[in-house]
Every structure is written in C-alpha cells, then in structure tokens.
Amino acid sequence: MRILSGIQPTGILHIGNYLGMMRPAIALQAQGEAFYFIADYHALTTIDNPETLRANSRRIALDFLACGLDPDKGALFRQSDVPQVAELTWILSTVTPKALLERAHSYKDKVARGLPASAGLFTYPVLMAADILIYDSDLVPVGKDQKQHLEMARDIAQKFNDTFGGVLKLPEPHIQSATETVPGLDGQKMSKSYGNTIDIFGDEKEMRKRIMSIVTDSAPVEAAKDPASSTIFQLYSLFASKEETETMREVFQGGGTGYGDFKKQLFAKLWEYFEPMRKRREEILKDVAYIDTVLKKGAARANEEAGKVMKRVRAAVGL
Ligand code: ADP
Ligand code: TRP
Secondary structure: OEEEEEEOOOOOOEHHHHHHHHHHHHHHHHHOEEEEEEOHHHHOOOOOOHHHHHHHHHHHHHHHHHOOOOOOOEEEEEHHHOOHHHHHHHHHHOOOOHHHHHOOHHHHHHHHOOOOOOHHHHOHHHHHHHHHHOOOOOEEEEOHHHHHHHHHHHHHHHHHHHHHOOOOOOOEEEEOOOOOOOEOOOOOEOOHHHOOOOEOOOOHHHHHHHHHOOOOOOOOOOOOOOHHHOHHHHHHHHHOOHHHHHHHHHHHHHOOOOHHHHHHHHHHHHHHHOHHHHHHHHHHHOOOHHHHHHHHHHHHHHHHHHHHHHHHHHHHHOO
C-alpha cells in the first residue's frame, strides 16, 4: 500500500498540523510505503521570498524527522524535486472543469483573506491532484480541511480515466476523526493564519505563555466547569491517556479548581509529550547534512515511481 501526504512549508508547525496530519501520517508508516513531501510548489502561491521558502522547507523536513518519520520506511522529499508533477498538472488541467475549481472553499477563503487571486492559487487543487495521482497513492492522510481537495483529486482522476481509459488510481482519504479540527488558543480552528497556534518546537517559556493565554469563560474557581466546551480540556484529551482525561473531566465537573491550574496541567502534558521529539531534533541538528541526504534519497525514490505513472499518462494522451 502506498501512503502519500504533503505539507506546505509556509510556517512553523503547530499541534494542529501534528495531530491532523503528521501523527497519523507517521503512524501509517507501519502499514505500507510512505511518500511524504514538502509542498514547495504549492507554497509559491503564498511566499515570494526565496530565502524564506528554502529555510522553511528544510525546517519542515527537520521537524518531520524529529517527530518520528522514518526515512528508511518511506521517502521524504521536496515536491519540486519531482518536476514531472508540474507536467501532470498541465495534462490534468485540460480535463478539469473550471466549475469544479470554482467550488473550492480553500480558494475562496484565501482570496477573502487577501491573498492575490493568481491562476496558481486557483489551480492549486489540480497540482494537489497531480501530487497524489503521480505516485499511484492508495491512502492520503490529511486534516479535515483538505477533504474537499481530496474529493477533487478523485473527480479529476475519474474524469481523466473516463476520457483516456483506466490509467490513474483513485486514492482514499484518511481523515482523523478524533482530531478532526484541533482548536486554537481562541477556540477557533488552530491555524497559522489566525495567530492562535501552539507550536510543536517552540521554547518552553513561549509554549507556557501561549497555553496560559487560552481563552476561557469567567467561571470562578469554586464553580463546576463544562469540559466539553473547554479548549483546555479538548487539547489535553488529545495528548493525555484515557485515565488522565477522565480525571481531568471529574475535576472540571467537581468545581474548586481554576482554569489557571488546568492550563498548567496542559502545559506539563504537552511539554512531556514532545520531549523525545525535541531530543531527536537536537541530535539531527548536530549533523544537518543528514537532512540533505534524506531528501536526496527520497527524491530519487519518488522520481522512480513518478516516471512510471507519467509513462502511462503520456502514452494514454498521445504525447
Ligand atoms: P494552517 O491552517 O496552519 O495554515 P495547513 O493548511 O498548512 O495549516 O495544514 C497542514 C496540514 O495540517 C493539513 O493536513 C491540515 O489538514 C492539517 N491541519 C492544520 N490545522 C489543523 C487543525 N487545526 N486541526 C487538524 N488538522 C489541521
Ligand atoms: N494542500 C495541502 C495543505 O495545505 C498540502 C498538500 C499539497 C497535500 N499536496 C498534497 C496534502 C497532496 C496531501 C496530498 O495542507
């Protein structure tokens, strides 16, 4: 089984990225061959500084490896190290109905937030479809916000197959239901564009400060509190054991404990959870050439697979 996912190098990784995409992607490595890439072509729709793009891409590779991605079980590579994906994007765009792209929520949201409405931003889902289809991917682990993009990839593959014969494999989405949307400090979806994130590898002081700033209601210390509507409880339950979560639930409901105490518990849990990953990250940083070696090996493996699919595609369309 081929498992594929990508992440844009547009900023620093936060626990929403970790739970929605990285943790499931890393766990799935045990079940098949993983192809995970840094979507730097996609990031060009929002980043126009070459140094930033280069630095972010390396940092994502580092963080992914630190979080447990095993480069011997799969391939970690830069999207742009497989330029054939741009060729497939063009070919797929010729069978993609414009109306399909016009329905994309992500495009509308990004334009509403002020991003330039470039042709690249509009055709973003076609490049994403090419990313998936060029490796004959079976399973694509992503967060819920990418669901529509995956459906579009399937629609585009189907349209291509209807036109040119059964050349492309239709992928299955793999959306984490327990962690569909990780809330941010303000209770909205955690996202770097909302400035409400808890970063995975932020320093201790910064992580503590951010957790202490989680928005709560104004219930006094003695009052019983509702765990279900609390961001603190939701985040805690995503990292704590069942027993620990139940204990916190009871203390919430029993009253007598202030939000400040719960925030301290959440901080301690998160700091402890990411401890081994911080250690691994420090180890990798002692030998940064390792990252380049991993990316190079990953790119070679990815090109090998992409080459096979492109041969089929080119033959099918008459190139
Ligand atoms: P951001 O919203 O911070 O810009 P991205 O859009 O780059 O994050 O998302 C990268 C990956 O992380 C995607 O698979 C996305 O679904 C997942 N992800 C991002 N934010 C969350 C969240 N709050 N909850 C669950 N998954 C998330
Ligand atoms: N669009 C995805 C995101 O913003 C990143 C991505 C690009 C991706 N190509 C992909 C994810 C292919 C899965 C499969 O998070």
